[in-house]
Amino acid sequence: xxxxxxxxxxxxxxxxxxxxxxxxxxxxxxxxxxxxxxxxxxxxxxxxxxxxxxxxxxxxxxxxxxxxxxxxxxxxxxxxxxxxxxxxxxxxxxxxxxxxxxxxxxxxxxxxxxxxxxxxxxxxxxxxxxxxxxxxxxxxxxxxxxxxxxxxxxxxxxxxxxxxxxxxxxxxxxxxxxxxxxxxxxxxxxxxxxxxxxxxxxxxxxxxxxxxxxxxxxxxxxxxxxxxxxxxxxxxxxxxxxxxxxxxxxxxxxxxxxxxxxxxxxxxxxxxxxxxxxxxxxxxxxxxxxxxxxxxxxxxxxxxxxxxxxxxxxxxxxxxxxxxxxxxxxxxxxxxxxxxxxxxxxxxxxxxxxxxxxxxxxxxxxxxxxxxxxxxxxxxxxxxxxxxxxxxxxxxxxxxxxxxxxxxxxxxxxxxxxxxxxxxxxxxxxxxxxxxxxxxxxxxxxxxxxxxxxxxxxxxxxxxxxxxxxxxxxxxxxxxxxxxxxxxxxxxxxxxxxxxxxxxxxxxxxxxxxxxxxxxxxxxxxxxxxxxxxxxxxxxxxxxxxxxxxxxxxxxxxxxxxxxxxxxxxxxxxxxxxxxxxxxxxxxxxxxxxxxxxxxxxxxxxxxxxxxxxxxxxxxxxxxxxxxxxxxxxxxxxxxxxxxxxxxxxxxxxxxxxxxxxxxxxxxxxxxxxxxxxxxxxxxxxxxxxxxxxxxxxxxxxxxxxxxxxxxxxxxxxxxxxxxxx
DNA sequence: GGTAATCCTG
DNA sequence: CAGGATTACC
Numbered sequence: 001x002x003x004x005x006x007x008x009x010x011x012x013x014x015x016x017x018x019x020x021x022x023x024x025x026x027x028x029x030x031x032x033x034x035x036x037x038x039x040x041x042x043x044x045x046x047x048x049x050x051x052x053x054x055x056x057x058x059x060x061x062x063x064x065x066x067x068x069x070x071x072x073x074x075x076x077x078x079x080x081x082x083x084x085x086x087x088x089x090x091x092x093x094x095x096x097x098x099x100x101x102x103x104x105x106x107x108x109x110x111x112x113x114x115x116x117x118x119x120x121x122x123x124x125x126x127x128x129x130x131x132x133x134x135x136x137x138x139x140x141x142x143x144x145x146x147x148x149x150x151x152x153x154x155x156x157x158x159x160x161x162x163x164x165x166x167x168x169x170x171x172x173x174x175x176x177x178x179x180x181x182x183x184x185x186x187x188x189x190x191x192x193x194x195x196x197x198x199x200x201x202x203x204x205x206x207x208x209x210x211x212x213x214x215x216x217x218x219x220x221x222x223x224x225x226x227x228x229x230x231x232x233x234x235x236x237x238x239x240x241x242x243x244x245x246x247x248x249x250x251x252x253x254x255x256x257x258x259x260x261x262x263x264x265x266x267x268x269x270x271x272x273x274x275x276x277x278x279x280x281x282x283x284x285x286x287x288x289x290x291x292x293x294x295x296x297x298x299x300x301x302x303x304x305x306x307x308x309x310x311x312x313x314x315x316x317x318x319x320x321x322x323x324x325x326x327x328x329x330x331x332x333x334x335x336x337x338x339x340x341x342x343x344x345x346x347x348x349x350x351x352x353x354x355x356x357x358x359x360x361x362x363x364x365x366x367x368x369x370x371x372x373x374x375x376x377x378x379x380x381x382x383x384x385x386x387x388x389x390x391x392x393x394x395x396x397x398x399x400x401x402x403x404x405x406x407x408x409x410x411x412x413x414x415x416x417x418x419x420x421x422x423x424x425x426x427x428x429x430x431x432x433x434x435x436x437x438x439x440x441x442x443x444x445x446x447x448x449x450x451x452x453x454x455x456x457x458x459x460x461x462x463x464x465x466x467x468x469x470x471x472x473x474x475x476x477x478x479x480x481x482x483x484x485x486x487x488x489x490x491x492x493x494x495x496x497x498x499x500x501x502x503x504x505x506x507x508x509x510x511x512x513x514x515x516x517x518x519x520x521x522x523x524x525x526x527x528x529x530x531x532x533x534x535x536x537x538x539x540x541x542x543x544x545x546x547x548x549x550x551x552x553x554x555x556x557x558x559x560x561x562x563x564x565x566x567x568x569x570x571x572x573x574x575x576x577x578x579x580x581x582x583x584x585x586x587x588x589x590x591x592x593x594x595x596x597x598x599x600x601x602x603x604x605x606x607x608x609x610x611x612x613x614x615x616x617x618x619x620x621x622x623x624x625x626x627x628x629x630x631x632x633x634x635x636x637x638x639x640x641x642x643x644x645x646x647x648x649x650x651x652x653x654x655x656x657x658x659x660x661x662x663x664x665x666x667x668x669x670x671x672x673x674x675x676x677x678x679x680x681x682x683x684x685x686x687x688x689x690x691x692x693x694x695x696x697x698x699x700x701x702x703x704x705x706x707x708x709x710x711x712x713x714x715x716x717x718x719x720x721x722x723x724x725x726x
Numbered sequence: 727g728g729t730a731a732t733c734c735t736g
Numbered sequence: 737c738a739g740g741a742t743t744a745c746c
Contacts, residue, residue, distance in 0.1 A: 580737090595730095613730085614738090620731065621737060702732090 584664040587622045588676040590713040634687035650681035679712045
């Protein structure tokens with residue numbers, strides 16, 4: 001089996017999970033649009049949809065050894081060079097020539113050593129034939145060429161370059177920004193696949209929603225979590241899958257490394273023979289060595305003589321040649337390690353970034369996860385040191401960092417849009433996901449558009465996303481948590497495949513817990529769903545986290561995971577500032593919510609006696625403020641000489657409303673329902689009448705008013721139920 | 727007795 | 737907004 005075939009297959013195996021984990025914002029927007037059109041909403045999908053969810057939706061067999069041409073044709077067209085793989089393949093070219101020319105040049109059908117190779121080759125051929133027929137192995141122009149003749153080996157090089165280009169492009173696509181797909185309209189097949197996928201999602205959501213709505217909502221406090229068992233099981237499964245996929249990824253890496261070593265050990269045995277074949281091979285080896293040394297950041301090869309230099313000619317000496325081989329092998333190994341490490345890390349980063357790119361600020365994530373940008377520069381050193389070698393770090397792709405930055409900057413403005421970021425006392429070690437409080441819950445439009453809350457996406461963090469938030473949420477809610485109410489998830493992150501262990505990062509499809517940005521402007525197609533009630537069993541999660549963290553720490557290829565998981569251990573529960581904000585907004589509808597209502601509308605809160613009391617206390621405080629304001633303004637009206645209650649009205653311009661709005665809707669990003677104005681006016685009238693009739697002399701004169709007001713509660717919009725953060 | 731609402735205080 | 741005290745209700 002030839003090295004590039006192995007690389008090729010391996011890369012193609014990695015590709016789907018890359019795609020599955022990397023989804024760009026435009027895709028999400030597109031998805032959102034489609035969802036709206038279909039009146040369905042995005043949700044966590046089961047893993048079964050993983051493959052269909054890939055950009056290559058229509059190629060579910062992508063994971064199989066027999067790859068369809070389309071699986072890599074598309075990436076191929078988008079990118080050009082890939083130094084690392086280029087070097088590897090170039091080297092493999094020499095190896096092949098030296099080892100067994102006929103073996104390879106007989107064509108794919110003759111390659112019987114491995115069905116996988118044969119399939120791959122055939123697929124290669126078919127894939128290339130259309131656009132690259134000149135390089136086709138089986139094409140007429142392709143003939144076994146003598147190694148010594150640079151001219152004659154041109155067809156070979158063409159073919160190999162074609163393959164190399166594909167591998168490189170795949171690598172590049174994996175390593176680079178998935179935004180490449182953004183620049184074009186989604187293909188029809190993709191769209192169709194997506195639509196069908198979303199239909200499945202909708203059904204899934206509906207089921208989950210129904211399940212959630214059956215959750216006990218009575219007030220009997222159930223600290224153990226009435227609905228916890230199944231959810232905990234789900235979380236169990238997700239964590240387990242996550243671990244399995246991590247291991248799968250590691251295994252793939254190891255396998256590839258071993259195969260590389262195997263191939264090159266084999267190569268060593270033929271080294272002398274090859275070297276006798278003439279200067280051409282030697283020349284190419286020199287080129288490769290030199291370029292490898294360049295790519296490997298030169299620790300081992302930095303002193304490598306320049307191409308064609310006198311010193312290089314001496315390399316034909318056996319001892320030196322062997323030494324070189326050893327070093328090349330080592331270097332190649334390191335190169336591969338480094339490259340794969342980078343790719344894996346980038347996959348991880350992509351996962352996080354795409355989660356956060358759903359309208360989230362990414363900067364915190366970048367600071368947390370060694371992003372590819374970082375890795376290729378300063379971070380590379382760390383990785384090298386971790387690996388004990390010096391995996392070459394390919395110079396940063398000229399395109400990639402900008403694309404990342406673009407995507408980051410695209411949402412960067414969300415970073416600044418935290419005028420109302422809650423800073424309330426909050427727990428401590430790790431902040432709960434700071435959800436954007438900025439949602440207009442009413443189905444109507446917001447009073448006015450607030451540019452700062454106009455993200456490109458439906459949901460959006462108003463404050464920088466804490467680095468642990470996503471992973472915290474992942475473990476808290478599980479990869480398949482129904483975030484229907486928070487349907488900001490990139491489609492890619494909602495894919496997973498239970499029956500495929502080859503999608504290691506699919507279950508990293510973290511659901512970010514974000515708040516709806518502008519419900520008014522983006523009628524949320526998620527009314528069906530609701531946030532899965534969190535009955536997190538914290539000790540369990542901690543255990544799982546520990547496992548994951550241990551894995552991550554043991555695996556130097558996953559520094560980002562290691563770092564991230566380290567933070568997960570501090571997951572805490574309870575009400576967070578966003579819950580408070582939500583409660584305040586709910587007050588516009590209900591002044592006297594029952595505990596059942598609270599439980600219904602805070603589905604992401606694990607209710608216990610303390611939490612319930614706290615929530616009730618919140619509303620009590622809200623009422624207190626509300627009545628104080630009413631009394632104050634009623635007395636003021638009397639002082640001001642208002643002699644008719646009919647002259648006492650509450651409008652959005654009135655001082656009373658402003659005071660209330662400032663208290664419950666400080667950011668003023670919520671469209672206060674008109675009903676609240678009516679209730680406020682009624683309350684004001686009640687106070688006015690009571691005071692004007694001197695009923696306030698009675699110590700309990702307010703009770704009558706309370707009795708009236710408590711009947712004026714209105715129903716809460718569904719949006720409150722479906723989203724934990726508004 | 728338990729729960730929750732209100733009142734009061736910080 | 738939380739904590740404590742008081743009160744009301746079941």
